[in-house]
Each structure stands twice: as C-alpha cells, then as structure tokens.
Amino acid sequence: MIYLDNAATTYPKPLSVVRAAERAMLDYGANPGRSGHTLSRITSEKVYAAREACAEFFGAEPENTVFTLNCTHALNFAIKGVAANYRRPHIITTDLEHNAVIRPIHALYKSGQVSYSIADSGICDDDLIRSIKRLIRPDTKICVITAACNLNGRTTPLKAIARLCNEKGICLIADCAQAAGILPLSLSDGINIICAPGHKGLYGPMGTGLMLTDGKYPLKSIIEGGTGSLSTEITQPDFLPDMLESGTLNTSGVIALAAGIRFVQSKGIDNIRRHEDMLVRRAINGLKDNPRVIIYRNDKTEQYLPVLAFNISGVPSTKAAEILSDGGFYLRAGYHCAFLPHKKLGTLSGGAVRLAPSAFNTASDISKFCAYIDRKFR
Amino acid sequence: MNSFIILRSQTAAMRAASILNRASIPAQHTKLTLPSGCVFTVKIKTDPDEACRILQLSGIKCLGIKREDELLK
Numbered sequence: 001m002i003y004l005d006n007a008a009t010t011y012p013k014p015l016s017v018v019r020a021a022e023r024a025m026l027d028y029g030a031n032p033g034r035s036g037h038t039l040s041r042i043t044s045e046k047v048y049a050a051r052e053a054c055a056e057f058f059g060a061e062p063e064n065t066v067f068t069l070n071c072t073h074a075l076n077f078a079i080k081g082v083a084a085n086y087r088r089p090h091i092i093t094t095d096l097e098h099n100a101v102i103r104p105i106h107a108l109y110k111s112g113q114v115s116y117s118i119a120d121s122g123i124c125d126d127d128l129i130r131s132i133k134r135l136i137r138p139d140t141k142i143c144v145i146t147a148a149c150n151l152n153g154r155t156t157p158l159k160a161i162a163r164l165c166n167e168k169g170i171c172l173i174a175d176c177a178q179a180a181g182i183l184p185l186s187l188s189d190g191i192n193i194i195c196a197p198g199h200k201g202l203y204g205p206m207g208t209g210l211m212l213t214d215g216k217y218p219l220k221s222i223i224e225g226g227t228g229s230l231s232t233e234i235t236q237p238d239f240l241p242d243m244l245e246s247g248t249l250n251t252s253g254v255i256a257l258a259a260g261i262r263f264v265q266s267k268g269i270d271n272i273r274r275h276e277d278m279l280v281r282r283a284i285n286g287l288k289d290n291p292r293v294i295i296y297r298n299d300k301t302e303q304y305l306p307v308l309a310f311n312i313s314g315v316p317s318t319k320a321a322e323i324l325s326d327g328g329f330y331l332r333a334g335y336h337c338a339f340l341p342h343k344k345l346g347t348l349s350g351g352a353v354r355l356a357p358s359a360f361n362t363a364s365d366i367s368k369f370c371a372y373i374d375r376k377f378r
Numbered sequence: 379m380n381s382f383i384i385l386r387s388q389t390a391a392m393r394a395a396s397i398l399n400r401a402s403i404p405a406q407h408t409k410l411t412l413p414s415g416c417v418f419t420v421k422i423k424t425d426p427d428e429a430c431r432i433l434q435l436s437g438i439k440c441l442g443i444k445r446e447d448e449l450l451k
Contacts, residue, residue: 033388033418036409044407048392063389229387232415242387 002365003330007150007178007307007356009199009206013260017203020259024252031248033228047251050258051241057261058194059186060212066241067210067254071177072100074195074211075144077244078173079104081219082142082193083114089141091116092132092170095344096149096156099337101175105144115139121344124301125157132161142171147179151341151354152296153307155183162190171217180210181264182273182305187214201272202264203359204257207250219244272359276306279357279366283308286370292377296345296352308355309345312377317351320377324353327372331355381426382410382419382449383433384442391418397436398422403429410449419444 003011024046030039032047048062055065068074079101083089091105091114108114119131132143143165148155158174165172173193176185181201185194191214198208213219224236225246237243264272287293287310296309312320321333334351335342342348357366385391391407398405398420405420422429430440 033409036411040409041407044388044392048389048396051389051392062393063387227387228409228416229418230415237387239386241389 001328001330002361002369004355004357004361004365004369005330005332006358006361007153007200007336007354008332010201010203010358010360012360013205013256014203014263016263017205017256017259021205021252021256024255029251032251034226034248043251046255047249050254053258053261054210054254055212057265058180058196058210058212059188060194060214064213064215064240065210066212066244067208067249068195068244069207069250070199070209071175071195071197072209074197074209075100075173075175076104077211077219077222078193078195078213079142079144080108080222081244082171082173082217083108084220084222085218086139086141088112088139089114090137090139091142091144092119092135092140093117093144094119094121094128094132094146094156095340096121096146096154097144097338097340098146098150098175098177099339100177101144101146102340114142118340121154121156123298125160125303128156129160129164132164136164136168136170140168140170142173144173144175146175146177147183147185148305148307149338149341150178150307151336151338151345151352152309153178153305155179155303155305158185158191159189165192166190178305178307181261181269182276184269187212192216198253198257198260202257203260205250205253205260208253208257210257211244213240215240221246223247267359273306275359276357276361279361279363280304280306280308280355282363282366283355283370286366287373290374290378293373296347306357309347309352310355311347311350311352312373315377317347317353320353323376324369324372327376329369329372380421380423380446381429382408382421382444382446383426383429383440384417384419384444385438386418386441388418390438391420393436394433394438395420397433397438398429401432403432405429410444412444412449417441 180196198204
C-alpha cells in the first residue's frame with residue numbers, strides 16, 4: 001500500500017505521536033481545568049505544555065492559542081468571531097479557497113451580516129495582490145486567504161498581503177490547512193490570525209486544530225458553554241483561550257499534536273519541504289511524457305507546495321482513483337471540498353486526482369506510482 | 379503561610395506558575411472554589427505582592443490575592 005493522500009490527512013503518524021496519545025489516555029486521563037485534584041493538575045500541565053509548543057511554533061502567546069477540532073472549526077471561529085465586531089463588514093477572499101473559507105463567509109452574507117468579494121488569483125502573485133488592492137473598500141475589515149490552495153498547492157504571497165492589510169487596518173486571517181508544517185508561518189509575518197489543522201502537516205491526530213491570534217482584532221464566541229472559569233457567571237468569559245474553548249478538550253489529541261510538532265521540528269520544515277518537492281518533481285517527470293496525463297501546474301509564474309493535481313484523459317477522476325486504489329495507491333479524487341479552485345482550473349465538470357506525499361513517502365513510492373499509471377493508462 | 383494569586387484563566391495560571399518558577403519563586407497552579415465561583419490561582423509561599431509585580435511585567439494581570447487563612451474562615 002502506498003498512501004499519497006496526505007493533503008487530506010497525513011498517514012502514517014510518527015510513532016512519537018501514537019505514543020503521546022497512548023500515554024495521555026493511560027497515564028494522565030483526568031479532565032484538565034475542571035477538577036483540582038492531582039491527576040487533573042498533571043493533565044493540565046501536559047495540556048499547557050502542548051499549548052506552549054503550538055504557540056511557539058507559530059509565534060503566538062499561549063493565551064492566544066486556541067485548540068479547535070480542525071481547521072474548519074478554527075476558520076469559523078476566526079471569520080465569524082471577527083466579523084461580529086462590525087456592522088456588516090466587507091470581506092475579501094480569493095478564488096483559491098476551500099469550502100471551509102467560502103461557506104462560512106457565504107453563510108454570513110446570506111444572513112445579511114457581511115458582504116464579500118472574491119479576488120482573482122490570476123497566474124502569479126502580483127495578479128492576486130493587484131486584485132485584492134482593487135477590491136479594498138472603506139468598509140473592508142477582513143481578508144481571508146489560504147496560504148496554499150488545497151487542490152494543486154499554489155501558494156499565495158502572504159507576507160505581502162499582510163503588509164497591505166496591516167496598512168489598511170484589515171484583519172488578515174490565513175487558512176494554513178495545507179501549509180502548516182510545510183511552510184514556515186508566524187504571526188510575526190503580519191498575519192493576524194492563523195488557522196491550522198493538527199492532522200495534516202503537523203502530523204497530529206484527526207480531531208485537532210489550532211486558531212492562533214496576535215490579539216489585535218477582538219473575537220466573539222460562536223459557541224458558549226462550560227470553560228472551568230467564571231463558573232458562577234451566566235455570560236461566556238471574554239478572554240482567550242477560554243472564550244473559544246467551551247467543553248472538554250480533546251486532551252490526548254492536543255498532547256499528541258504537540259508531539260507531531262516536535263516531529264516536524266526535529267526533521268526541519270525546510271527538509272520536509274525539500275523532500276516532498278523532490279517527490280512531486282519525480283512524479284511530474286514520470287508522468288509528463290504520458291500523453292493521457294493532464295497536469296494542472298504553471299511552474300513558469302506560480303509557486304506550489306508539494307501537491308499535484310492531475311487527470312487522465314478520458315477517465316473520470318473518481319474512476320482513475322479507483323483503479324489506482326485497486327493497485328494499492330491511495331489518492332483523493334473529486335472536488336476536494338474546493339469548488340472555487342476547480343472552477344479556476346476548469347475541472348468543475350469531473351474533478352481531478354490529487355497526489356500529496358508526506359515525510360514518510362520515498363522516491364521508490366513515486367517510481368512505482370508512475371510505472372502503474374503508465375501500465376494502466378498509456 | 380501560603381498565598382493564592384488569582385488569575386483569570388487556567389492558561390494564565392499555568393503561564394504565571396512557569397514565569398514564577400523561572401524567577402526562583404516556587405509556584406504551583408491550583409483551582410479554588412470561592413463563594414464567588416471557581417478561580418484559577420498560583421499558590422506561593424513568598425511575598426505575593428512581589429510575585430504579582432513580576433507577573434505584571436510579563437503582561438499577566440493579577441485579579442486578587444487570598445491568604446490561606448482567609449480560605450479557612
């Protein structure tokens with residue numbers, strides 16, 4: 001079996017992550033922040049250590065680091081939480097976004113709470129920046145942008161967009177679903193809120209995510225409940241992380257997520273990126289001479305994370321993925337919860353197949369994959 | 379005599395304990411139940427005003443101080 005669906009979730013997870021989750025459940029399984037007994041205190045210390053590790057990784061303060069269920073959950077907190085501070089603010093997003101960005105924005109629009117515009121990413125970073133500049137209005141308060149498109153890995157010029165947003169007093173929310181653990185990302189780059197999944201490039205378990213803020217833009221809660229703090233008050237605490245962490249945390253998950261971050265740090269983000277880039281280049285070289293393979297890349301003007309979108313001419317993407325699965329190659333086909341990028345690539349009629357390696361894949365995996373494609377589809 | 383410095387959240391209490399321990403002030407985060415509700419604190423044996431001063435320098439606001447004998451009343 002060769003797993004190449006790491007943009008959906010990384011698999012396998014490092015053994016250190018598995019062991020961290022196991023220890024959390026076996027050795028310190030009390031509820032952190034609820035009870036005052038010793039086991040609860042020890043669990044709280046482990047959760048805090050995990051929070052510190054996540055905060056440090058993204059240049060945030062521990063108190064501004066919120067554990068979420070996934071990146072979608074984090075994006076909902078960020079987009080709806082910031083928007084609630086304004087009267088019908090204008091939001092700018094892009095045509096590279098996942099549904100986790102466009103659906104919350106559109107839902108706010110449908111209920112009359114925001115207006116929004118979609119920037120055209122064109123064929124290079126400058127096109128995207130120009131488009132965003134054109135769309136900025138006096139009532140633009142939020143810009144939500146992916147660090148890298150989940151369909152084909154195209155990156156965005158986040159630092160330049162951050163400078164622009166900072167100048168105009170616009171809150172920049174970055175969807176780092178595909179980029180966290182592959183690109184160095186920090187709030188010190190001028191991003192106001194980073195949203196990231198724990199289970200992709202950070203190698204944590206599914207059911208974990210992060211929202212990290214620099215604190216410049218206040219947030220409002222969209223879920224209320226028990227936080228362990230201010231328990232005799234009827235209103236939700238207005239401070240982070242409690243305001244956004246109602247209910248019991250996924251303790252074993254966040255502790256294992258910190259182990260995943262330590263794994264990434266021990267390998268080195270740049271080394272992981274180089275390794276995965278090498279694998280994707282190898283795949284492109286192995287596929288490019290096959291006349292039936294259509295690769296969705298424009299390396300001349302665009303930059304990409306190590307993700308490759310392709311199709312086989314005359315074969316629906318889901319059928320191609322099924323044939324690959326029969327051969328032991330696991331890739332995701334279809335629309336990848338991202339209709340905007342598919343529309344941009346012209347693949348809205350049948351989707352595409354996505355190859356996404358991880359730190360655990362090898363050059364041999366890719367060679368076998370290319371040979372299988374050649375055998376089945378030439 | 380132990381003192382309890384009241385902080386607004388568990389995360390703040392954990393961070394406060396970490397800062398005080400690094401400043402050679404032994405501190406342990408503790409959850410207390412007061413008549414006004416549950417609070418997160420750091421328990422210390424030394425001068426709480428000095429500890430609060432150190433915490434405030436790190437941007438952590440101390441919401442109050444309780445001595446152990448007050449809690450027993």
